[in-house]
Amino acid sequence: MTATRVLIPADAPRSAPLGRLLAAELRWVLRRPRTLVMLGVFALFPVLIAIGVVVADRSAGPGAGLIGAIAGNGLVLPVAAMTLALALLLPLAVAMAAADAIAGETAHGTLHGLLISPVGRLRLVGMKAFGVLVVAVLAVTVIAVVGVLAGLVVVGGAQGQLITLSGTTVGLGEALVRVALVVGWTVGQLAAVGAIALAISSVTEHPLVVLASVLGGLILFGVLSAIPALEWLQPYLLTTGWSAGVDALRDPLPLDGMAESSLRALCYLTIGTALTTHHILHRDA
Amino acid sequence: MTPVGEIDVAPDAAGARSGPAVAARAIGLRKVFGRTVAVDGIDLDVPAGSVLGMLGPNGSGKTTLIRMLLGLTRPTAGTAELLGHAIPKESARALPHVGALVEGPGFHPFLSGRENLRRNAAAEPLLASREIPAAVDAALERVGLAGAADRRFRGYSLGMKQRLGLAAALLLPRRLIVLDEPTNGLDPAGTRDVRRIIAELHAGGATVLVSSHLLAEVEATCTHVAVLQNGSLVAAGELRSLLEAGTGGLVVATPDVELALRTLRGTGATAYRAEGDEPAVVVDGGGPPAPETIALLVGAGVAVHEARRHRANLEDLFARLTEETP
Numbered sequence: 318m319t320a321t322r323v324l325i326p327a328d329a330p331r332s333a334p335l336g337r338l339l340a341a342e343l344r345w346v347l348r349r350p351r352t353l354v355m356l357g358v359f360a361l362f363p364v365l366i367a368i369g370v371v372v373a374d375r376s377a378g379p380g381a382g383l384i385g386a387i388a389g390n391g392l393v394l395p396v397a398a399m400t401l402a403l404a405l406l407l408p409l410a411v412a413m414a415a416a417d418a419i420a421g422e423t424a425h426g427t428l429h430g431l432l433i434s435p436v437g438r439l440r441l442v443g444m445k446a447f448g449v450l451v452v453a454v455l456a457v458t459v460i461a462v463v464g465v466l467a468g469l470v471v472v473g474g475a476q477g478q479l480i481t482l483s484g485t486t487v488g489l490g491e492a493l494v495r496v497a498l499v500v501g502w503t504v505g506q507l508a509a510v511g512a513i514a515l516a517i518s519s520v521t522e523h524p525l526v527v528l529a530s531v532l533g534g535l536i537l538f539g540v541l542s543a544i545p546a547l548e549w550l551q552p553y554l555l556t557t558g559w560s561a562g563v564d565a566l567r568d569p570l571p572l573d574g575m576a577e578s579s580l581r582a583l584c585y586l587t588i589g590t591a592l593t594t595h596h597i598l599h600r601d602a
Numbered sequence: 603m604t605p606v607g608e609i610d611v612a613p614d615a616a617g618a619r620s621g622p623a624v625a626a627r628a629i630g631l632r633k634v635f636g637r638t639v640a641v642d643g644i645d646l647d648v649p650a651g652s653v654l655g656m657l658g659p660n661g662s663g664k665t666t667l668i669r670m671l672l673g674l675t676r677p678t679a680g681t682a683e684l685l686g687h688a689i690p691k692e693s694a695r696a697l698p699h700v701g702a703l704v705e706g707p708g709f710h711p712f713l714s715g716r717e718n719l720r721r722n723a724a725a726e727p728l729l730a731s732r733e734i735p736a737a738v739d740a741a742l743e744r745v746g747l748a749g750a751a752d753r754r755f756r757g758y759s760l761g762m763k764q765r766l767g768l769a770a771a772l773l774l775p776r777r778l779i780v781l782d783e784p785t786n787g788l789d790p791a792g793t794r795d796v797r798r799i800i801a802e803l804h805a806g807g808a809t810v811l812v813s814s815h816l817l818a819e820v821e822a823t824c825t826h827v828a829v830l831q832n833g834s835l836v837a838a839g840e841l842r843s844l845l846e847a848g849t850g851g852l853v854v855a856t857p858d859v860e861l862a863l864r865t866l867r868g869t870g871a872t873a874y875r876a877e878g879d880e881p882a883v884v885v886d887g888g889g890p891p892a893p894e895t896i897a898l899l900v901g902a903g904v905a906v907h908e909a910r911r912h913r914a915n916l917e918d919l920f921a922r923l924t925e926e927t928p
Binding site for chain 1: 669672673674675676693694695697698700702704705706707708709710711712713717720721722724725726727728729731770
């Protein structure tokens with residue numbers, strides 16, 4: 318009849334182990350069909366670019382710009398694919414994960430189940446941020462890995478070396494290091510998007526609101542940065558430095574663009590995380 | 603923090619020795635949404651070991667009260683306690699011992715029933731990781747869902763969803779189980795199962811707080827009742843004493859209903875035609891004693907076929923408490 322005892326031992330566990338919570342969140346994210354479909358689409362993305370480049374190369378000679386630089390220079394492909402995907406596809410993926418993470422759980426009526434278990438509200442923020450970050454890392458990694466493989470196999474050329482935009486040649490090892498650098502930088506930018514998306518996700522029970530806000534925000538930023546009179550706004554817009562990934566293809570490697578945009582992303586990340594935490598701590602679930 | 607902790611621990615220790623204690627307590631709880639007062643200053647004790655049925659029409663504030671007790675909704679005023687701990691400040695101390703099914707079962711459609719429960723179990727502080735698979739299986743078995751455990755939640759019927767929600771509350775032995783409308787969408791067999799589970803929990807010493815609009819359910823399973831109306835508590839206490847407080851009257855079966863009513867009202871007693879097929883009148887308690895009433899009726903020429911004590915049931919009580927007085 319232990320159940321009739323009212324005394325709660327002071328040392329009774331008050332929370333499930335953090336590792337177990339994160340593992341459960343990871344399983345939940347990866348079991349979701351839309352996550353898997355999304356990763357599949359990201360795997361196809363560099364392959365489609367590679368095929369497009371090869372076909373164009375055969376018919377009409379090398380094109381201009383970044384895509385043109387891929388022709389005969391496969392190791393440019395992963396960097397080009399990440400840069401192109403960062404414009405819209407990757408933020409969309411991260412916004413979707415963030416929308417499901419809190420607004421989706423509220424809509425399904427599962428969030429209050431977690432809170433009653435209980436999962437502390439701060440831990441809940443940590444769990445959800447972790448889930449979104451995992452999606453960002455997986456999406457970028459898939460593009461990079463498939464990009465490298467498709468670049469070497471489909472595009473080929475340059476004897477496994479990378480011809481930089483500056484005209485010099487770097488070896489496979491260093492080229493891969495540069496691709497990894499762009500992966501890390503891209504994940505940082507997406508973390509900023511994810512933090513803002515989570516902040517929106519924590520005040521609504523409609524996942525669509527999160528998607529619409531993030532996409533609307535990106536489009537708005539694009540419009541603002543195209544208006545010359547608003548040039549003073551540029552340093553505050555997250556999207557301003559989003560072409561900095563291409564710097565990895567230059568020699569010597571200029572790091573100031575990526576460093577500056579990473580700093581900007583850190584500001585957005587801090588604001589987003591603070592807002593999410595505040596909302597979760599004060600909301601009625 | 604430390605002095606507060608000591609003060610809070612003290613009543614617990616006393617409760618453990620002296621037996622009855624309070625499993626959940628609302629002190630002046632009030633919740634206002636915009637201009638709507640959902641819960642209007644409710645004081646309620648849920649005695650430890652009781653099965654308390656919370657009754658009230660739709661929109662009477664049952665769910666809001668439960669959500670405030672569980673720390674899901676912040677009260678506009680007043681305080682809530684669970685197992686002697688202030689909510690929401692000390693939720694982490696109390697909630698591991700509380701199982702709840704609130705506002706319908708919430709699960710993910712793309713996961714099977716078992717996977718959904720595993721996810722819930724992973725968040726339970728008192729379940730060791732190695733105990734989780736067995737605990738999930740036992741809970742599924744207990745609610746009669748073992749056969750459908752590996753089907754996706756998306757394909758579950760309303761009753762199966764409700765059973766899964768119940769299973770989540772029963773993942774481990776709890777001290778307090780809170781069930782908000784547990785029989786929603788259940789067939790008669792499911793309703794019987796819920797009644798059996800509540801009886802088992804009660805026998806095991808757990809406290810059960812169950813809200814329902816099915817009065818027969820509450821009458822069959824509860825030891826205590828709390829009746830809510832427009833956000834206020836209109837009655838609370840032991841079911842038996844509440845029912846007895848409403849009795850004392852007589853039911854007199856007679857074909858001469860009109861004459862009987864005239865005679866009784868002439869003496870100042872409250873009498874009305876009984877509902878049902880048999881012609882009869884009901885005399886409320888508070889008038890003359892039963893033998894005098896019967897003698898009066900017989901003296902007036904009323905053919906008394908049968909006279910018995912009027913036994914109030916919960917439905918009468920509920921109707922009296924929550925309906926506008928005619």
